[in-house]
Amino acid sequence: MDRQRARRSVDLYIDGWREGDKARILDALEERCVVIESYGPIYRGRPRVEQWVDAWFGEGNRVDRWEITSFLMAGDAAAFEWRFACTWRGKPVEFEGASIAHFQDGKISRLREYCTTAPLYEWEGAWRS
Numbered sequence: 001m002d003r004q005r006a007r008r009s010v011d012l013y014i015d016g017w018r019e020g021d022k023a024r025i026l027d028a029l030e031e032r033c034v035v036i037e038s039y040g041p042i043y044r045g046r047p048r049v050e051q052w053v054d055a056w057f058g059e060g061n062r063v064d065r066w067e068i069t070s071f072l073m074a075g076d077a078a079a080f081e082w083r084f085a086c087t088w089r090g091k092p093v094e095f096e097g098a099s100i101a102h103f104q105d106g107k108i109s110r111l112r113e114y115c116t117t118a119p120l121y122e123w124e125g126a127w128r129s
């Protein structure tokens with residue numbers, strides 16, 4: 001898969017979340033896709049992803065920002081870093097993370113997300129000898 005086509009699929013998926021557009025989210029995914037969220041849930045197949053999307057937006061949640069900061073491609077897989085912000089259950093949430101995506105027939109067939117678990121900071125301390 002070429003880099004531009006892969007990036008378009010990833011952008012379609014992320015844009016769908018940012019815009020609250022379930023059709024765009026699902027259109028980016030291969031029918032038998034697997035999506036693994038950073039905190040553990042696994043969704044197998046577009047029908048299950050659709051249920052998740054309906055439930056997530058149905059609770060009044062929204063994606064406020066999802067920005068890709070780097071994108072790497074190797075074979076049929078891509079890795080990309082991102083910054084994410086949403087309103088979840090009425091509260092603002094922000095974190096950084098990375099995803100690994102695999103592609104089949106121009107669509108995402110597997111997506112695994114990872115996120116930071118604490119704020120990032122510059123280490124300026126001393127190591128013990």
